[in-house]
Amino acid sequence: MTPDTDSHPAVMTAADGHEAGIGTATVVVDDIRVSYRAPSTDAEDLHTASMAQKILLGLTGQRPKVRVDALKGISFVARAGESIGILGRNGAGKSTLLRIMGGLETPTSGTVSARSNPVLLGVNAALIPDLSGERNVRLGCLAMGMSPQQVEAIIPEVIELAGIGKAIYRPMKTYSSGMSSRLRFAIAASANPDILLIDEALSTGDAAFKERSENKMTELRRAAGTVFIVNHAAQVIEEMCTRALWLVDGELIGDGPGPQIAHDYRWWSWNIAKDKPDKAATILATCREKWKPAGVRIQRSESRTLPYRHARGV
Template identity: 75%
Template sequence: MAPSADPGSMASDPTVVVQNVRVRYRVPSTDIADLRAVSRSERLYLHATGQRPKVTVDALKGVSFVARAGESIGILGRNGSGKSTLLRIIAGLETPLSGSVVARSNPVLLGVDAALVPELPGERNVLLGCLAMGLTRAQARAVLPEIVELAGIGKAIYRPMKTYSSGMASRLRFAIAAAVNPDILLIDEALGTGDAAFKERSERKMNQLRAAAGTVFIVSHAAQVIEEMCSRAIWMMDGVLIGDGPGPEIAHDYRWWSWNVAKDEFDKADEILANCREKWAPYAPVIAEPGTYASPQRHAR
């Protein structure tokens, strides 16, 4: 039976509407069975050219949901579940095989919109990143102190980016993206790289964005980040959205399931997963006709 419509689904304005999105890739495979599955002539061609046979991977399989103003949405799932692909589709960096995405404004994907140059100092990169996201030079200089404080990298802001650790670079990218106060902010694996002080500052900044009726998406392998920072979470598995609900509760269940998988307690993990699929089964989103929304569709097939 299809899940019923979410009774609270019209509580606030939609910011992102994802409808039946499917993504399919053709990727090389080293599996000998895939090589044997192709014709003899194709095997000879692949051998002569040093290529591998390609297989079809369905990265997203009909994902639908509505994100609303004031939400911080965590996206959970193991490697290969479709988390980052979903974020890139929302950002407009990839086009789905089918389905549509509607956003009321241009989403900012952390680490992509900020055009950072390794040879330049952090200070110059801040200016470049802000200019790339639409600020004037005067506005960029005005927010520089705020960005340095949020990133927490101190005097390193005057050193070349190539001397930064991966954590320092991630924190600076987050600070640049957040400083322009985007309506829709997409964060992929960037908030698990700091200390407790950075976590507190970044959480405070995300709360400010949400209070201004914005929406924040966070992809993280660290379920504790989702548990502590997100009002809502969606659980992805093999390209399918299997759970949607309160962030702290879903993240807690995800952590318990993951722990049992890591301990090879597969029967217990299967039991937890079955319960979670039932408890957090996604509501059928209330999706109006495309003309209802002020913004045009970002993708449509």
């Protein structure tokens, strides 16, 4: 439902707090920072460029490079039994954070520790576009370590969860992006991973797929797993996550209950979309204070107990 200025309540209150201490630590993200240099077309950057940079621009057309801080000291502890949504507008750093947790990117500094190898949806399964969905289910499950006997037993469940009908027998290159995402989710979830990372895939599909995917994630959490969901659609986080992390320009500004964080995020985003920057700024300032993760402190002893360690920056 689209909010309006008369009926929509102000920022929600932090009454109960999220499910802190729900289980043992599964992922510890400790002061992750990502910085890189990129060309800029900003006139101010050109004005402040060094003489050498200006000469280089005149000779080659190469623009001066500026420092971009994609992630700014992100720290949090994820626990068994949590489903954690990661919210933020485009460019906030959501996918970068997920890829670092999955071990696909190395941060500039900081570390990620996990008690098992996180499964990043759509990457861990080695799928081949020219093969049918059914053949790719077999390949994907084998790639995640299942035995041939386990694969045969799990195939009907994967096909049912994906819910793409007769398309399962057609080459994957004929699938829409939504169909492909649904199949990848079904394959990744079928392995019952301890830590599952999902990037946008659950925005696709009908109500039936939504219900099946929610049930599967609940099953994973009840088995003491941890699920991360990156999505720009706050409704997905509101409905599926027990906890949410809110990123703004690479900074973690909020950590709290999924429904409440998602509610506040939607209200903030709506004001931005309606060209109400002052109202949006007020909401953001309030949320920074209310949901600030200042109480999050990494216990070194907790981090050291996690056997799988990766993404250590230099």
